Amino acid sequence: MSSAHIEESEYSPNHDVRRLRTHDMEMGVTDAVQRHVKRHVITPRPVSQRRLDFEHARWxxxxxxxxxxxxxxxxxxxxxxxxxxxxxxxxxxxxxxxxxxxxxxxxxxxxxxxxxxxxxxxxxxxxxxxxxxxxxxxxxxxxxxxxxxxxxxxxxxxxxxxxxxxxxxxxxxxxxxxxxxxxxxxxxxxxxxxxxxxxxxxxxxxxxxxxxxxxxxxxxxxxxxxxxxxxxxxxxxxxxxxxxxxxxxxxxxxxxxxxxxxxxxxxxxxxxxxxxxxxxxxxxxxxxxxxxxxxxxxxxxxxxxxxRDSFAIIAKGHNVHEDGEEGLVRHLTKVGTLEEGGIEK
CATH class of the missing domain: 1.20.1080.10 (Glycerol uptake facilitator protein.)
Structure with missing residues (x-):
């Protein structure tokens, strides 16, 4: 068994295949635990199509x-x-x-x-x-x-x-x-x-x-x-x-x-x-x-x-403004300053 190591990838909701673009992903403690982490403990064997078909058929x-x-x-x-x-x-x-x-x-x-x-x-x-x-x-x-x-x-x-x-x-x-x-x-x-x-x-x-x-x-x-x-x-x-x-x-x-x-x-x-x-x-x-x-x-x-500091969450790449970049720019224009964790920059 090889030693475990963690490789974190940048957050990107468009690349999370588990969401299947349904926005119905289960949320909970897993959100804090996973954080889109790739984990390799042992070298896995290739996944068979039969396995994929079986898992897809489950309710x-x-x-x-x-x-x-x-x-x-x-x-x-x-x-x-x-x-x-x-x-x-x-x-x-x-x-x-x-x-x-x-x-x-x-x-x-x-x-x-x-x-x-x-x-x-x-x-x-x-x-x-x-x-x-x-x-x-x-x-x-x-x-x-x-x-x-x-x-x-x-x-x-x-x-x-x-x-x-x-x-x-x-x-x-x-x-x-x-x-x-x-x-x-x-x-x-x-x-x-x-x-x-x-x-x-x-x-x-x-x-x-x-x-x-x-x-x-x-x-x-x-x-x-x-x-x-x-x-x-x-x-x-x-x-x-x-x-x-x-x-x-x-x-x-x-x-x-x-x-x-x-x-x-x-x-x-x-x-x-x-x-x-x-x-x-x-x-x-x-x-x-x-x-x-x-x-x-x-x-x-x-x-x-x-x-809760939603701007800090957006700034760290864990979420986005509901109106995208345009909404974020509008917010920054309105407040006139960058605030993160209570510290003005």
Whole structure:
């Protein structure tokens, strides 16, 4: 195997054959990761016509949905598996810890982007999908099926984990019931799958505030990573930076109870309801499921209004003025100065 090397080519939308001049290319984390990079790890064998015919015949919408579902699976499964080890072994540090759980989610997200992002854009979060539709022209017709696929991927991750840990989780559920406690409570088998507040956490306004802050923080960082004008993000680091954003919030607020992702919570919460009772959908459930969307929209509004520098994006060749060179000249004539990154030249 030869050593990997990266050769970046100048951005040119007219030479991106994947768009096929339809302007319907999947957008998402992939935009930050790919940046029109050519990558050679090993010398590939020639692509056969049979292979091209097969790939052309595949349903694009099904591939996108499958990629989103698989990506959420890659993201959710390591996290809940680490949580299973944590709770089933009495929170003994030798088996797991909050620190390990944070890293499990972080690396899972990075793996999800690396494995599936190039096919669907790497959203893996309904709130991110909605924000791409609002700000980046992602087709609204794709939004419902992306969200369904994301929830389904989380549901599958929960099912797999329950199947693999079924004896231990069943025993833990019986132990909780013998104490008069619901399995869907903190420390029970339900909390392996999704978030449940402690019995003392009854201030739902406070929990709402924490969830809104956490989701806004993550959303703002994701939007910064995806900004083509951001000089601090490389294609290689983008998946891990996004993953670490989630990990930091786990480390900071796990004891308060957070969800961070509609699909991640709802999919596994359905599994918890199936196996451990309908009280999985408690008074806390709407916060865990729904707050992620308005919080992420709020974060992207803040970024778009305060931090976005569209001229810098155009100047660096990552985009063009909607009216082409004529529009750019008109803008420069109107403002009378060149501004890039807040510095006049």
């Amino acid at each position: 694009r919408w099904l591939r996108e949905m499958a990629a989103e579902a698989m990506g959420v699976f890659f993201y959710v499964y390591p996290g809940i598996a680490s949580q299973a080890s944590f709770f089933l072994n009495g929170t003994e540090p030798a088996f797991s810890s909050i620190f390990q759980i944070g890293w499990a989610y972080a690396i899972g997200i990075a793996f999800a982007i690396i494995v599936c992002g190039s096919t669907s854009g790497g959203h893996f979060n309904p709130a991110i999908t909605i924000c791409f539709a609002i700000w980046q022209g992602f087709p609204w017709s794709k939004v419902p099926r992306y969200i369904f696929a994301q929830i389904f991927g989380s549901f599958l991750a929960g099912l797999f984990l329950v199947g693999q840990y079924h004896p231990q989780l069943t025993a833990l559920a019986a132990e909780f019931r013998s104490k008069g406690m619901s399995p869907n409570s903190l420390g029970g088998p339900g909390s392996v799958l999704c978030a449940f507040p402690a019995a003392t956490q009854t201030n739902y306004g406070y929990i709402f505030f924490i969830e809104f802050f956490v989701d806004s923080f993550i959303g703002l960082l994701i939007w910064a990573v995806l900004d083509p004008a951001n000089p601090f993000i490389s294609p290689q680091t983008a998946p891990f930076v996004i993953g670490i954003a989630y990990a930091i919030m786990v480390w900071g607020f796990a004891d308060v109870t957070i969800s961070t992702n509609l699909a991640r919570d709802l999919g596994t919460r359905i599994v918890a309801a199936i196996f451990y009772g309908g009280d999985a959908f408690t008074h806390y459930a709407p916060i865990a499921i729904l707050v992620n969307v308005p919080a992420t929209i709020f974060a992207t509004v803040v970024y778009e209004i305060i931090l």
